[in-house]
Amino acid sequence: MIRASRRHLAFGFFLLPSAVVAIHCAGEQSRSSLQRSEVVAVPASASTRPVDTMVVEPPEQDGLAPIPPIRRATNEEKLAFLSSICRVATRELEGTLHVGCTTCAPFDGPDAAPDGTVTTDADPFYELEALTFGSFTSSGMEEAAATLAGCESHAENYGGTLLARRRDGKWEAVRYDSGFHPDQCITFRVRGGRDTLLCSWTDGHQSYFHTQILAYDFNGEDLERRWQEIVTIDDSSAAGCLGLPPGWKVESGRVEAFGLLDTQGDGSLELVVDVDHVAAFPNPAYEAMCKQLFESMEDEHREPVDPARALGPMKRHRLVYVDSGAGFEPTAITRRLWHGQPKLNDQ
Numbered sequence: 001m002i003r004a005s006r007r008h009l010a011f012g013f014f015l016l017p018s019a020v021v022a023i024h025c026a027g028e029q030s031r032s033s034l035q036r037s038e039v040v041a042v043p044a045s046a047s048t049r050p051v052d053t054m055v056v057e058p059p060e061q062d063g064l065a066p067i068p069p070i071r072r073a074t075n076e077e078k079l080a081f082l083s084s085i086c087r088v089a090t091r092e093l094e095g096t097l098h099v100g101c102t103t104c105a106p107f108d109g110p111d112a113a114p115d116g117t118v119t120t121d122a123d124p125f126y127e128l129e130a131l132t133f134g135s136f137t138s139s140g141m142e143e144a145a146a147t148l149a150g151c152e153s154h155a156e157n158y159g160g161t162l163l164a165r166r167r168d169g170k171w172e173a174v175r176y177d178s179g180f181h182p183d184q185c186i187t188f189r190v191r192g193g194r195d196t197l198l199c200s201w202t203d204g205h206q207s208y209f210h211t212q213i214l215a216y217d218f219n220g221e222d223l224e225r226r227w228q229e230i231v232t233i234d235d236s237s238a239a240g241c242l243g244l245p246p247g248w249k250v251e252s253g254r255v256e257a258f259g260l261l262d263t264q265g266d267g268s269l270e271l272v273v274d275v276d277h278v279a280a281f282p283n284p285a286y287e288a289m290c291k292q293l294f295e296s297m298e299d300e301h302r303e304p305v306d307p308a309r310a311l312g313p314m315k316r317h318r319l320v321y322v323d324s325g326a327g328f329e330p331t332a333i334t335r336r337l338w339h340g341q342p343k344l345n346d347q
């Protein structure tokens with residue numbers, strides 16, 4: 001269920017049970033982030049089931065403070081930022097305007113240089129998916145972490161994050177970290193006045209999905225040392241339809257929210273993660289929904305089917321992590337509640 005150990009996920013490789021094979025092979029996806037987000041940005045259990053139909057039991061602790069919503073950069077902020085970084089582009093999808101570039105990072109060559117124009121309905125198009133401001137390399141620096149869809153393959157996480165610094169009122173690229181391609185991030189002020197990123201990232205292989213909450217420090221010597229996996233939630237609710245080894249459970253999990261709260265009332269902030277999760281052995285209802293899933297894949301007009309609904313109600317868990325100065329560690333309650341359990345399906 002949980003893998004809390006530090007590991008390098010920059011290239012998105014995951015170990016799958018030998019009995020789990022691909023439900024659907026879509027082939028190489030488009031490098032446009034608009035298509036990427038439709039395919040791998042969220043776990044199957046969340047992408048096919050409206051939130052208001054999900055049965056979630058209350059958390060263990062009553063009266064929990066709500067986690068603040070994550071602020072997303074506006075299109076105006078994205079356009080202003082990219083105007084000195086790349087050749088700016090926009091693309092509209094289902095009435096929503098997306099902002100990005102006509103070429104992929106690290107924006108080498110004359111065709112990538114900004115020219116003061118904005119290309120509309122660009123093709124190719126590489127979206128600026130997230131823009132987070134902070135002081136990442138030293139205290140007082142005016143910097144930004146720009147997460148972009150890129151030319152990278154699925155094995156390379158489809159994109160990366162550009163570190164930029166503002167000098168004389170103008171944003172300049174400092175470094176491009178290919179493969180670091182989270183879904184959304186917030187900043188956390190560490191000792192010494194610098195900021196580190198706290199991010200969520202979801203990826204999947206062969207219909208087996210994983211959502212990770214991670215910390216990312218731009219001052220690390222390399223990608224592996226910059227990246228700390230804090231907790232990973234697995235979802236095998238779709239992959240399990242192809243069969244699992246004897247004695248294995250099917251699980252469905254998602255990160256409902258994450259953010260910073262003062263959980264102890266002492267004025268310091270902790271990382272708080274709300275997780276919805278259920279695990280159960282395959283049952284006749286699950287197998288029936290798996291059959292419906294296969295049938296729905298043959299008919300694009302049918303409503304999507306989510307076998308996770310047959311596993312029973314999800315239970316919400318609140319996990320809390322404290323900055324130790326060397327990384328984020330679970331509190332004693334979180335360690336007992338979550339990390340103290342054996343990994344689900346370990347043999």
